[in-house]
Amino acid sequence: MPELPEVSGLQAFLGTHLRGATLERIQITSFAVLKTADPPYTELQGHHVEDVRRHGKFLDLDFGGLHFIFHLAKAGWLRYTDKPSAAPLRPGSGPIAARLAFDLPSAGDGPAAAGFDLTEAGSKKSLAIYVVRDPREVPGIASLGPDPLSAGFTRDVFDHILAASQQIKGLLRSQQVVAGIGNAYSDEILHAAKISPFAIAKTLDDSSRDRLYAAIGEVLSEAVAAAAGKPPEQLKDSKRNTMRVHGRAGQPCPVCGDTIREVSFADTALQYCPGCQTQGKILADRRTSRFLK
Incomplete structure (x- = not known):
């Protein structure tokens, strides 16, 4: 998408x-x-x-x-x-x-x-x-939420968003909360911020919030710069080439070398790095259990 x-x-x-x-x-x-x-x-x-x-x-x-x-x-x-x-x-x-x-x-x-x-x-x-x-x-x-690259997307606005009792992956993807982020870039942002996709937004500490706020701006700004000037037929490949974890299950993480993992749902999937994001724990499908034992 x-x-x-x-x-x-x-x-x-x-x-x-x-x-x-x-x-x-x-x-x-x-x-x-x-x-x-x-x-x-x-x-x-x-x-x-x-x-x-x-x-x-x-x-x-x-x-x-x-x-x-x-x-x-x-x-x-x-x-x-x-x-x-x-x-x-x-x-x-x-x-x-x-x-x-x-x-x-x-x-x-x-x-x-x-x-x-x-x-x-x-x-x-x-x-x-x-x-x-x-x-x-x-x-x-x-019904759109604030644009994450706009001047109005301040840390105070972001802190208000993070008051939700919702998994951070889903929160970032909600267009009524933040406009423009989907499945791929939410994976990339959470990897850059070293946060589990299953983390509950309101439980994030100040350090995690700082990393996440910075990662949103950095990941999206870099991707926008990579897309700039490219004709439509090149944009899909440009997107794939910038991904570090999304769509790369089974490959080594470019940051820590751990194997990138995937969690599949009915009509979508997410990818993450256990070494960077979950202290080495392997996430299981939420329909069965939180972690594989």
Whole structure:
């Protein structure tokens, strides 16, 4: 799933390439992804892109009073091209959920057009598109917690968040608590902070809170920097290459050399280093027991 750093990369890329462009054509082939009806999505045609913004994991193309907002969810992605096809898409004919084509401002020898497809793999569809007059009309945006890279994400704000009687892994992933962090970067942040994913937030001591607050800023800032300037087709590999524990079960920890372990759940999994995070204890699936004995 794209998280804050990858969405930031997409935001920067689309802003650079589409700011000032005029939407010439929009097709939506999967109406299940379109979550709004008023204004109609066709009303966007003929408007130009004034800005591209990020709200947590949501991307927002601002057309000046109208917003095309999308959330890529677990298996969605964006495919950009400077040679958009004019051929009509057939509903339900493949992984493409929407296609947008733009006329670009005159740029000498540069491309005169551009576009992108929003795609989604697999049978479980959760990619979402909204056309609204105000981003706050999108329920997921209206309920977002603070952005962890914003000036408003202070240590006092973070201490208030940590008052919860909740496992820290789940707390970091809750978009209503902190915007933009998902499964992968919560694993990376907890590893950098040397904290167990099963630790209860309100029980963390001051030293652990200091490490965790610092790790959030450092891990996300480094990942955003790594994503900057990369086209969409390179962002997934860039993300994988920056991971120290996430997706690396069975490999040695790059910090202490212990074997990275995994805890699997019904539809997801987490990875962690026992040597760095749990004093050598091996976590078991929470459905059976807390630790393997």
